[in-house]
Amino acid sequence: MGKNKRKFGFIICTNEEQYFRECCLYINQLQVPSGFTVDIVPVMEAKSMTSGYNNGMYASDAQYKIYMHQDVFIINPNFLFDILTVFKLNWKIGMIGMIGCPVLPPTGVMWHGERVGNLYQLDKNNVNFNGYEYQREDGITEVEAIDGLLMVTKADIPWREDLFDGWDFYDVSQSFEFRRKGLKIVVPEQKHPWCAHDDGKMNLWSYDRYRKIFLKEYMQ
Numbered sequence: 001m002g003k004n005k006r007k008f009g010f011i012i013c014t015n016e017e018q019y020f021r022e023c024c025l026y027i028n029q030l031q032v033p034s035g036f037t038v039d040i041v042p043v044m045e046a047k048s049m050t051s052g053y054n055n056g057m058y059a060s061d062a063q064y065k066i067y068m069h070q071d072v073f074i075i076n077p078n079f080l081f082d083i084l085t086v087f088k089l090n091w092k093i094g095m096i097g098m099i100g101c102p103v104l105p106p107t108g109v110m111w112h113g114e115r116v117g118n119l120y121q122l123d124k125n126n127v128n129f130n131g132y133e134y135q136r137e138d139g140i141t142e143v144e145a146i147d148g149l150l151m152v153t154k155a156d157i158p159w160r161e162d163l164f165d166g167w168d169f170y171d172v173s174q175s176f177e178f179r180r181k182g183l184k185i186v187v188p189e190q191k192h193p194w195c196a197h198d199d200g201k202m203n204l205w206s207y208d209r210y211r212k213i214f215l216k217e218y219m220q
Contacts, residue, residue, distance in 0.1 A: 002061060003156075006036045008080055009062030012070050013043045013052040019070040019198075026073040030080055038080075049148070049170040050161035057156055068150040069197070075120070076194035083152050086188050089138050094155045094183025095175070097146025098195050104144045108214050110172065116141045118190035119149070119197055139189035145175035146185055149197050157181060163217060169210040176218045 010027055014020040024040055032038055041060050046052025053067050064083065068074075076082065086096055099117035101110045148171030157177050164170050175185055188194075 003063045004037075004061045005063040007062040007064070008032075008036060008038045009056075009060035009065045010038070010040045011043065011053060011056030011060060011065055011067045012040070013046045013049060013056075014070040015045070016070060023068070023070050023073060026075065029077065030074060031077050033081055033084060036080070048161060048165045049167050050159035050164050053159045053170070054161055057159070063154065065153045065156070066150065067148075067153070069148070069199075071198040072149050073196045073198070074150075074194060075196055076190075076192070079194055082188065082194070086140060086186060087154050089140065090184065092182070092184045093140075093186055094153060094157075094178045094181070095146065095185045096152040097143070097175075097185065097187050098150050098190070098193075100141070100143030100146035100175075100185065100187040102141060102143050104172065106219070108169075108172065108211050108219060110145060110147065116143065117147075117187045118193040119195060120193045140186040141189075142184055142186050143175075144179070144185070145172045146187065147171060148174075149199075150195055153178075155181070155183060160217075163213050164210055166206050166210060168207045169214045173214055173218065 012023060020042060027040060039060060039062055041056045043052040043056045057065060083096055087093055099115055099119055101113050101115050103113060105113040151171060159170060160173050164173055178185055
């Protein structure tokens with residue numbers, strides 16, 4: 001499928017209609033750059049996050065794809081303008097995240113190390129990003145991996161559903177796939193958070209199994 005270079009595609013795995021409707025409400029209120037269009041691609045009943053995102057990726061001809069959780073609400077009205085600005089800073093930037101880690105800890109667990117970015121969320125124990133100062137004058141920090149709550153891509157690289165057939169480590173593995181292709185991943189400065197994440201309790205039942213798969217594939 002040819003790429004439409006003036007199109008944004010929002011790809012959302014969803015199993016809760018109310019969350020999805022609210023997520024779309026925020027998307028539909030975003031300011032859209034002149035000449036660009038916006039498409040929303042819901043993926044219903046996905047077997048895994050990677051398979052759902054692959055289905056959405058192949059179904060959309062958008063150059064810029066935003067993979068996001070159904071319980072993420074974009075509260076920055078200039079979001080689309082801002083991600084275009086970030087991509088234009090360096091042609092090697094392939095993916096943008098809201099939260100990321102400059103160096104992924106040896107455990108493969110993002111929250112065991114320093115994280116950068118910003119976010120509104122219900123979890124009061126969330127790391128405080130307010131004191132973080134960005135390293136670069138252009139207001140972006142290059143990272144090794146980003147959190148999967150929202151991932152913006154400029155290139156289509158298949159998600160590793162051959163390895164990650166559940167709901168964990170799809171984001172960190174995709175980050176490493178982009179870096180394997182020589183593309184950079186960045187987190188932009190957000191003096192005010194661009195997103196709110198209404199996340200509840202996480203199901204970590206299979207987390208350690210996928211963590212070990214990740215370490216074997218990428219960290220050895």
